[in-house]
Amino acid sequence: MVLHIVIDRDQPLGEQLLRQLRGLIRSGRLATGAQLPPTRLLAEQLGLARQTVAEAYERLTLEQLIEARRGRGSFVRALPAAEAERPVATTARLASAERIAAFQALPVPLLRFADNPLARWDFIGGSPEPALFPHEDWRRHLHAAQRQLGQGGAHAPPAGLAALRESIAEHLAYARGVRCSAADVIVTQGAQQAFDLLIRVLVGPGDVAAIESPGYPPITGLLQAQGARIASVPVDEQGLVTDLLPLEAKLIYTTPAHQFPLGVAMSMERRRALLAWAARTGAVVIEDDYDSEFRFEGQPRDSLQGLDTDGRVAFVGSFSKTLAPSLRLGYVIAPPALRDALLHAKHLADVHGPSLLQNVLARFMAEGNYRKHLRRCVAEYAQRRERLMAGFAGPLAPWLTLLPAEAGFHQAALFKPGVAIDAPQLAALARRVDVGLYPLQAFAAGRDGLLMGFGRVTPDGIAEALGRVAELLA
């Protein structure tokens, strides 16, 4: 580890050293509190006499740029604000300026949620209960897996570790009626990367892509980045209105198990119509199955992928809802015609995902810990869902109606007809009494209501928080 200083043997040595050290400090490259190398070490590194370095340090001490701490060495002092060098210019004219501006203007609607601290009772969507995280089992597998770090060749397989793909295929066949083997699985950096790879491989500038309206916002940004034309297709109480799909669409993005954000499950009739439409037009259907592992009532419905015998459905899932979003583990079950293209896209995007985490998850699934964990989650979320329904049937009934959902860990609530309440304003008021509310209109323009995630509030917390909201409304 070497401090970046370049010495030209043909110039005065001490002066060069002093000038560069001063520059490093003034520019902030050596930050306040940073320790300078011992004079002996720096002298050796630069091929200078130790005395030359010591003199430069003395000079910097006189300039109040560094200070010597007895027995510990020399440290950078805080600079008077005026001293700090002007950083790099921000006004460079760049040939790609237009393209850069277009990227900067893309909608990234979830970005801002990351910055807000959660309220004490926070109904944020898509965030599982941290207390449910299976720390003990996870830690055990982590210790075993970490011994393999740094082993193997330069890189792991872009599709993901074989053991993990096996476990995912088995889980999906068993729990979601998906037709697949390990060879069909590509492990991704969360579901988001699966969407990115699919969209890059399927649509280019000017191509039409159909999405549900209302729908999952990050898909819009991805399609815009590709220059695609977006067809918004409405959702009713049976799910996506397949009669309104445009014939020229090259892909359709849908959430059949638990429509985002409204929560409805797609009817069997619509599922069949969608597959027939895809067979007629040659479109690929992206089935986003983001949180259907949490099922509370009714029989599970066949996945679109399981109904498809034609290889037109790409099934996307995630461990963000069942374990933790910060793991960034998701997958796509690729139809045979897309598999190689998706693998190339994955390789170009980031070569492959971190093998340590894949290894841990593979062990966790193979030993049955994942099944056990899902059972625990479903039991816990079922309780929360009941408390949520009780709250909306009770204290909140005058103002709001909860939309039905069989699965998943959020529900949408709509203001009743005639109720004139501004959801963002309600959310702002609720924050003051420690309740986090999310206006539905952020996800579904024109639908006035709330998106109620129950991943971060305990059953008793839900009762307490909904009572507080009712007081605000009364």
Added chain:
Amino acid sequence: MVLHIVIDRDQPLGEQLLRQLRGLIRSGRLATGAQLPPTRLLAEQLGLARQTVAEAYERLTLEQLIEARRGRGSFVRALPAAEAERPVATTARLASAERIAAFQALPVPLLRFADNPLARWDFIGGSPEPALFPHEDWRRHLHAAQRQLGQGGAHAPPAGLAALRESIAEHLAYARGVRCSAADVIVTQGAQQAFDLLIRVLVGPGDVAAIESPGYPPITGLLQAQGARIASVPVDEQGLVTDLLPLEAKLIYTTPAHQFPLGVAMSMERRRALLAWAARTGAVVIEDDYDSEFRFEGQPRDSLQGLDTDGRVAFVGSFSKTLAPSLRLGYVIAPPALRDALLHAKHLADVHGPSLLQNVLARFMAEGNYRKHLRRCVAEYAQRRERLMAGFAGPLAPWLTLLPAEAGFHQAALFKPGVAIDAPQLAALARRVDVGLYPLQAFAAGRDGLLMGFGRVTPDGIAEALGRVAELLA
């Protein structure tokens, strides 16, 4: 966790169950060896009498599809090959077929290396010595970091954890003369994702991008995926020949510290010329600094980014060479004009990277373990480099010349004029005596020689392996 079976109350119950279980097994969705749920559990789940489920299991046993193991339950038996159901069709006509084929045809030259097991003495490039991995320090920080798993909001910041960005900025200012603060750092999934994000934000269909020739192959695939026109600019003994850069290029990708694959460092004159050219044309320069932390002789040269006062250089680095490629940790230091666009691109690509690994690396760097580790690596690789040079100056001198490189952990070797040896054939022969060799022409068409990585062979191993190669050539 629920077996995916859908029961229609209006049809004979036992028959439906039997048919679906059979289908699950024959299609491989319930794989050989998989355990069926206990009859009591499945009966409860489906709302059937336990006897109905038990009868279905008996029938499947008679059909030799499952077997009961005493006291353990029922398990799927191996199917005769002919029994297995025909999987999903692979011939669906897809509207995006052309685009899919184009992606499938993209060059992903590193993909095939992941499949080959390493030879006993393997001169693969880009792969660090596993024995150098700092297991003890890493494990300590991993244990501390894993307690935070599942904590926090739904998502971490797309730019990466603040503590890690601080440490990276400090390290780069100190060791590589980079002008940056934590706000300029975007943590990526290896360097590859940094290139992907930069290229997506900077070039669209028809735009010109300049790359070094010979150069790093995965960049070509990324540019082709964007539909860019590629200008290959030659490299000489001073590095990139800046006089030959095309004025219309919107970006130039370069490896100034250690040219890939030839190893030359870019001269100061060329660095200045490159920055002047960028100022004139508005191009962005991507500086790939992939393994320059390993420096063995000469003064470190200023990074292009450190020389740039205009905000035209995006500096990309990686922990793949210094720690392990499987961690998938890299970063880009974004010029101010690109920062927001890159953050949007990162958010759309995968939201953010796994926070567990970022957390571990942040602790590892903050406690000085990274500096200590780099010192160990440089000392070890310096020894290997000497043995490599000795081998090429000794036993291999009649056939090959090692190209000079001040930094990095691979060197290129060229066949001497008049030596008529086919590098791929030599590599095939070497495999038989347990030596892994990599023809240079895979990375640099027309350059006949070898790419000699010294990350995976010990000093004594290098002497032994080069002796074996000399025997093959003699």
